[in-house]
Amino acid sequence: MELLSNALAHRSVPDRYGFPPDKGPVLLAHDHSPDVAFPVAAEIIRAGKEFGFFQVVNHGVEEGVVRGFREAAAGFFAMLAEDKLPYCSYDMSKRFRLATSTFYDSGETRYWHDYIKFRGYPASNQNARHWPSKLVNFTPSLVEYSAAVHELAQTILCLIAEGLGLDGTFFTGNLSRGDTHMSINYYPPCPDPTLTMGLLAHCDRHLLTVLSQADVAGLQARHGERWLLVHPIPGAFVVNFGHQMEIVTNRVLASMEHRAVTNSAAARMSVATHVHPTDGCRIRPASEMVDEAMNPARYREFAFREFMEAYDAADASREEVLQSFMINHD
Incomplete structure (x- = not known):
């Protein structure tokens, strides 16, 4: 597996990473982004309806906890190629795997990033035995980070329930009790960011995502016909809603498409925590969100x-995957 992170530097963009002009990045230097930084119920719902994204500060996750795990994750990508090789796999059933690009919607064109995907919370022995043992600080920092972000996610879910007029415990059962999956995307400096993309446009399949993007911009969220750059706020987490939130709230809260662009100046690393329902959880619009006459x-x-299964079969296409579960009222 040819990993981008194995090279010290990239002097040009190989042809296999090049996108045609109509599918390439739109690099925005100055634009407006959904910088909602107030973790209160009304503001969360307002941001959710408008953008599907918001940022939280004063969230209670200590700066040292975030920095500690980000340093451990960066250390993983900086390991020697032979030390990373045992973790390389496109087998999605593996509990810790390293890969590059993405097989969704990519065809012959590759996306400019390496990534690791794994189960982070709870830190069971079954999950932890798959984590890299050569990095002595990886496991303890991950345990601390994943527990803190899990608590933050549960607080946010309680606020969402409150803002929607639901019982405060609405999301605390099977809707959020699945193993927490984590994705760490590493984007090396790109010699020509106009030629390639970091990550394809997609919506998350989960309930909720809590993202640490640190101080390097690259995340863009779709707002109507525009792509808005989500500007980093020091110490903030970016939160976005997944497909399950949109479905459970009967489209009151939106799952918006997002993607990543590259830059030539600095490496970028994002740490995403995905809150999952349990596999057997029954998903449907909440009765409080349904009005047979009006909605x-x-x-x-x-x-x-x-x-x-439908998400994978649809190659992460928002329209195609949701179409499989829509009720036609025509």
């Missing part, structure tokens, strides 16, 4: 496991 249920009931 009927937009989606049928299904098991989360079924959605995961």
Whole structure:
């Protein structure tokens, strides 16, 4: 597996990473982004309806906890190629795997990033035995980080429930009790950011994502016909809603497409924590979100496991995967 992180520097963009002009990045130097930094119920719902994204500060996750795990994750990508090789795999059933680009919607064109995907919370022995043992600080820093972000995510979910007029414990059962999956994307400096993309446009399949992007910009969120750059706020987490949130709230809260662009000046690393329903969780619009006369249920009931399979079959296409679960009211 040819990893981008194995090279000390890249002097040009290989042809296999080049996108045609109509599918390439739109690099925005100055634009407006959904910088909502107030972790209160009303502001969360307002941001969710408008953008599907918001940023939180004063969140209670200590700076040292975030820095400690980000340093451990950066240390993983900096390991020698032969030390990373045992973790390389495109087998999605593996509990810790390293890969490059993405097989969604890529065809022959590759995306400019390496990534690791793994299960981070709870830190069970079954999960932890797959984590890299050569980095002595990886496991303890991950345990601390994942527990802190899990607590933050549960607080956010309680605030979302409150803002929607639901019981405060609405999301605390099977809707958020699956193993927390984590994705760490590493984007090396790119010799020509106009030629390639870091990550394809997609919506997350999960309930909620809590992202640490540190101080290097690259995340863009779709807002209507525009792509908005989500400017980094010192110490903030970026939060966005996944498909399950949109379905459970009967489209009151939006799951917006997002993507990543590259830059030539600095490496960028994002750490994403995805809150999962349990595989067998039954997903449907909450009864409180449904009015048969004015706002009927937009989606049928299904098991989360079924959605995961449909998402993969649709190559992460927002329209195609949601179409499988929509109720036609025509």
